[in-house]
Amino acid sequence: MDPEAFLDVANQVIKLKMFPFFDIAHSLLAALAVREDLGANAQAFSRKHPLACWLSTMLVIFAGGMVANGLLGEPILAPLKNTGQLFVGTAVWYIVFYTPFDIGYKVAKFLPVKIVASAMKEIYRAKKVYDGVGHAAKLYPNAWIIMIIIGTLKGNGAGFTKLIERLIRGAWTPTAMEFMQPSFYTKASLLASIIFVLDKKTDWISAPHALVYFGIVIFLVYFKLSSILLGIHDPFLPLENLCCAIFFGGIWDSLAKILGRGQAKDGDSKDVKKSN
Amino acid sequence: MDPEAFLDVANQVIKLKMFPFFDIAHSLLAALAVREDLGANAQAFSRKHPLACWLSTMLVIFAGGMVANGLLGEPILAPLKNTGQLFVGTAVWYIVFYTPFDIGYKVAKFLPVKIVASAMKEIYRAKKVYDGVGHAAKLYPNAWIIMIIIGTLKGNGAGFTKLIERLIRGAWTPTAMEFMQPSFYTKASLLASIIFVLDKKTDWISAPHALVYFGIVIFLVYFKLSSILLGIHDPFLPLENLCCAIFFGGIWDSLAKILGRGQAKDGDSKDVKKSN
Amino acid sequence: MDPEAFLDVANQVIKLKMFPFFDIAHSLLAALAVREDLGANAQAFSRKHPLACWLSTMLVIFAGGMVANGLLGEPILAPLKNTGQLFVGTAVWYIVFYTPFDIGYKVAKFLPVKIVASAMKEIYRAKKVYDGVGHAAKLYPNAWIIMIIIGTLKGNGAGFTKLIERLIRGAWTPTAMEFMQPSFYTKASLLASIIFVLDKKTDWISAPHALVYFGIVIFLVYFKLSSILLGIHDPFLPLENLCCAIFFGGIWDSLAKILGRGQAKDGDSKDVKKSN
Numbered sequence: 001m002d003p004e005a006f007l008d009v010a011n012q013v014i015k016l017k018m019f020p021f022f023d024i025a026h027s028l029l030a031a032l033a034v035r036e037d038l039g040a041n042a043q044a045f046s047r048k049h050p051l052a053c054w055l056s057t058m059l060v061i062f063a064g065g066m067v068a069n070g071l072l073g074e075p076i077l078a079p080l081k082n083t084g085q086l087f088v089g090t091a092v093w094y095i096v097f098y099t100p101f102d103i104g105y106k107v108a109k110f111l112p113v114k115i116v117a118s119a120m121k122e123i124y125r126a127k128k129v130y131d132g133v134g135h136a137a138k139l140y141p142n143a144w145i146i147m148i149i150i151g152t153l154k155g156n157g158a159g160f161t162k163l164i165e166r167l168i169r170g171a172w173t174p175t176a177m178e179f180m181q182p183s184f185y186t187k188a189s190l191l192a193s194i195i196f197v198l199d200k201k202t203d204w205i206s207a208p209h210a211l212v213y214f215g216i217v218i219f220l221v222y223f224k225l226s227s228i229l230l231g232i233h234d235p236f237l238p239l240e241n242l243c244c245a246i247f248f249g250g251i252w253d254s255l256a257k258i259l260g261r262g263q264a265k266d267g268d269s270k271d272v273k274k275s276n
Numbered sequence: 277m278d279p280e281a282f283l284d285v286a287n288q289v290i291k292l293k294m295f296p297f298f299d300i301a302h303s304l305l306a307a308l309a310v311r312e313d314l315g316a317n318a319q320a321f322s323r324k325h326p327l328a329c330w331l332s333t334m335l336v337i338f339a340g341g342m343v344a345n346g347l348l349g350e351p352i353l354a355p356l357k358n359t360g361q362l363f364v365g366t367a368v369w370y371i372v373f374y375t376p377f378d379i380g381y382k383v384a385k386f387l388p389v390k391i392v393a394s395a396m397k398e399i400y401r402a403k404k405v406y407d408g409v410g411h412a413a414k415l416y417p418n419a420w421i422i423m424i425i426i427g428t429l430k431g432n433g434a435g436f437t438k439l440i441e442r443l444i445r446g447a448w449t450p451t452a453m454e455f456m457q458p459s460f461y462t463k464a465s466l467l468a469s470i471i472f473v474l475d476k477k478t479d480w481i482s483a484p485h486a487l488v489y490f491g492i493v494i495f496l497v498y499f500k501l502s503s504i505l506l507g508i509h510d511p512f513l514p515l516e517n518l519c520c521a522i523f524f525g526g527i528w529d530s531l532a533k534i535l536g537r538g539q540a541k542d543g544d545s546k547d548v549k550k551s552n
Numbered sequence: 553m554d555p556e557a558f559l560d561v562a563n564q565v566i567k568l569k570m571f572p573f574f575d576i577a578h579s580l581l582a583a584l585a586v587r588e589d590l591g592a593n594a595q596a597f598s599r600k601h602p603l604a605c606w607l608s609t610m611l612v613i614f615a616g617g618m619v620a621n622g623l624l625g626e627p628i629l630a631p632l633k634n635t636g637q638l639f640v641g642t643a644v645w646y647i648v649f650y651t652p653f654d655i656g657y658k659v660a661k662f663l664p665v666k667i668v669a670s671a672m673k674e675i676y677r678a679k680k681v682y683d684g685v686g687h688a689a690k691l692y693p694n695a696w697i698i699m700i701i702i703g704t705l706k707g708n709g710a711g712f713t714k715l716i717e718r719l720i721r722g723a724w725t726p727t728a729m730e731f732m733q734p735s736f737y738t739k740a741s742l743l744a745s746i747i748f749v750l751d752k753k754t755d756w757i758s759a760p761h762a763l764v765y766f767g768i769v770i771f772l773v774y775f776k777l778s779s780i781l782l783g784i785h786d787p788f789l790p791l792e793n794l795c796c797a798i799f800f801g802g803i804w805d806s807l808a809k810i811l812g813r814g815q816a817k818d819g820d821s822k823d824v825k826k827s828n
Contacts, residue, residue: 043529050524052455073627075349077426081419100528101536143633150629163719167439172450174724179604248602252652253595260653319805326800328731351625353702357695376804377812443715448726 010214018124020088025120027089028108030060030158031096035105037166045169046097056168057093058086063165064128064157068150072139115228122220129155129189130213133196144201148193155189184234188223191236192216286490294400296364301396303365304384306336306434307372311381313442321445322373332444333369337361339441340404340433344426348415391504398496405431405465406489409472420477424469431465460510464499467512468492562766570676575637577672579644580660582612582710587648587657589718597721598649608720609645610638615717616680616709620702624691667780674772681707681741682765685748696753700745707741739788740775744768 016022034057035042046053058080059066065079080086095104107113132154136147153160159178166173178186199205199212207215226232244250292298310333311318322329334356335342341355356362371380383389408430412423429436435454442449454462475481475488483491502508520526568574586609587594598605610632611618617631632638647656659665684706688699705712711730718725730738751757751764759767778784796802 043525047520047525047529049456050520051458052453055455069349071627071629073349073621073625073630075347075415077347077422078349078416080421080425081416083419083421086421098523098525098528101532139627140630140633143635145632145635145638146629149632167450168453168455170451170453170456172448172724174719175722177604177720177722179607179720180601180722182603244599244602247650249595249599249650252650253599256653319801323796323801323805325732326796327734328729331731345625349625351623351691353623353698354625354692356697356701357692359695359697362697374799374801374804377808443726444729444731446727446729446732448724 007208007211010208010210013123013217014210014213016123016127018127019084022120022124022127023085023088024092025117026124027061027092028096028117029121030089031057031093032105032108032114033158034060034165035096038169042097043102049169052169053097054090054093056165058089059161059165059168060158061085061089062157063161064132064154067153067157067160068132068135071153072136072150115225118224118228119221122224123217125155125185125189126192126213126217126220129192129216130196133193133200137197137200144197147197147200148190151193151196152186152189155192156183156185159183159186184223184227184236187234187236188220192220282490283484283487286484286486289399289493290486290489292399292403294403295360298396298400298403299361299364300368301393302400303337303368304372304393305390305397306365307333307369308381308384308390309434310336310441311372314445318373319378325445328445329373330366330369332441334362334365335437335441335444336434337365338433339437340408340430343429343433343436344408344411347429348412348426391501394500394504395497398500399493401431401461401465402468402489402493402496405468405492406472409469409476413473413476420473423473423476424466427469427472428462428465431468432459432461435459435462460499460503460512463510463512464496468496559760559763562760562762565675565769566762566765568675568679570679571636572640574672574676574679575640576644577669578676579613579641580648580669581673582641583609583645583648584657584660584666585710586612586717590721594649595654601721604721605649606642606645608717610641611713611717611720612710613637613641614709615713616684616706619705619709619712620684620687623705624688624702667777670776670780671773674776675769677707677737677741678744678765678769678772681744681768682748685745685752689749689752696749699749699752700742703745703748704738704741707744708735708737711735711738736775736779736786736788739786740772743788744772 034053035046038045062079062085066076069078070076096108097105099105108117129151133147133151136143136150140146156178158165159182162176162178163173166176182190195205195212195216199209205212223232223235310329311322314321338355338361342352344350345354346352372384373381375381384393405427409423409427412419412426416422432454434441435458438452438454439449442452458466471481471488471492475485481488499508499511586605587598590597614631614637618628620626621630622628648660649657651657660669681703685699685703688695688702692698708730710717711734714728714730715725718728734742747757747764747768751761757764775784775787
């Protein structure tokens, strides 16, 4: 492909308008996620508790913006002022849960529909991460960590509000904490945030902004599609394991085990005693 | 009754000063609610954990303002700057929990006292919903949903903070979620918010503002009194059932059951399998 | 000691620079607290969930500022913009959890190190309470209760975020509520806040500001050291028991028991019945 044309496409992608089609795709996947999280009694639950059902779906749709606002001291409800998005979200929620004969849900679950929606959602995700990093950079120009946190939260807000979302529906699952087992989306959003911050704040990345953005979009869409079609769920795993082994004690623990077997045993038994 | 005089009364009601008498009534019912929520060990709990007891009572008293502030990006503690209200709340809390021979509690539980306090609290509730809608309208003039949410939260804040309030006292009841089974107060506050928003933002309601306000006050007081005296707890129920049947799948589900009995059965069994 | 020289020392203490040594001490004790809270499986947990481990340690380190900001409508993430503190915290966390052969942890647990760090942390605590009260006083010059709350939270923020901190690590302990059984640090911070408020807002304390501050520093350090070395954990207890007996029903309850034994029994049985 001609580099000129490639850059041109990249420039188009960065200017892509999100409303309404990308919002529809995002809302659709959010409503499906809520419905799947409810499991077998989704039908019954949606009939008995429409308010809780609607609220938790809205929370999933607007999660990123709400959490980021909450942490930045901005109004948590502000994302709801976007009437268009709210309307799209409500319409999609209604279609997924309440259409006669469950047509809406069946269509949404149809593989080609799901693939297109997922790809669009990843494009949307890249945009959100980018906007999140930019917004935080305006508020705290020197605090890289805040930019990265906000970018990650904007990219996968729903992962972090899962506890609250389930709580709205009367379920409490404290062990399902995103921080404990970050999903691929969280890790990808984290990586994208770090790249955007480096691109914004340093000279290490010499490529044009649009290209960096486009590269992240391609990365996100590619791995989403391979996750749906090929079942590859976490390409970060080998990297992570390596990192854990080097930095977070893996190698040293093994060394300690080999060198000071007796000593380690003593330490262990002391620990156990204390906890009793 | 003469319409002129009626409008006059309405204008008086809208200008009614809330401090201190309505605050006393509100605090009294809040303290009673905390004490009743504690059940049989209220006496013992209040002796052992005065701090938790005071904090949870304050949270109930100031719930609406705190939650609304939290969601609008305003200081959550700001309602506490109202020294008068805080003082009244603390005094009432003390009287309900710690008077010798439990006189305060017994007087507060006395039916006529409770009726008067309840009626006053409903007048206060109308005022809070009205103020909440007005405040949100100033911040987001076009976001109806935010006005309605804030109005509802101001009207029945304690319902939504119940989980936190109990958590302060060391109890955790995730299934007691207001969204799952909204109480009459939540529904009434929601209705009042919607009416205030329509009155404010559209021309659909031609009556004078004061009359609309007065109508809602009468509605709230009337149903509160019938709830205490006659045991009618939720006049919205028939309306809700109708609404659920038409919009939230009731009719279609029945139709689907009749038409596609075999199909539905298949779907059910598939769902069940997936959840196993 | 010469009063002049004493005041001189007090003036020095009030101007003490906190970064980086006091931050190191504070972070060290925070990381140790997290590690001890994890119990016997701290080693394993830190290897499996480094992100959750890091996040919960950061939450403990920055708890006071974050909670106070959250309640005052300021950005919750703002404390993280202090890159130096964040770097110190991360380095200390790494040393405590991941040094080869656990050297870092063993050194940190060494009594003299712990004593010095604890004493420094108490000096830091006094500073935080003082800053918290001052900050709240700027925002709400007349709301004493807000100043006291913010001062207390700044002084012992980690106590109040324990639930969230554990939740990040996938553990949920709703009964471990600070409000139910306030620790010595909370009570000491509360007392310090009240004294600072009185010193700031009234003429009741005639001593110079620096002396009041220095007195609180000495008080905090003294009781911390006696807690570590002598095992005196709560010097407030006798005072509290007295207070509870006088104000929170102790005496009256005993009186009621003696005077109206039959009556009290009736009331009890009625309560029990209702709760069944």
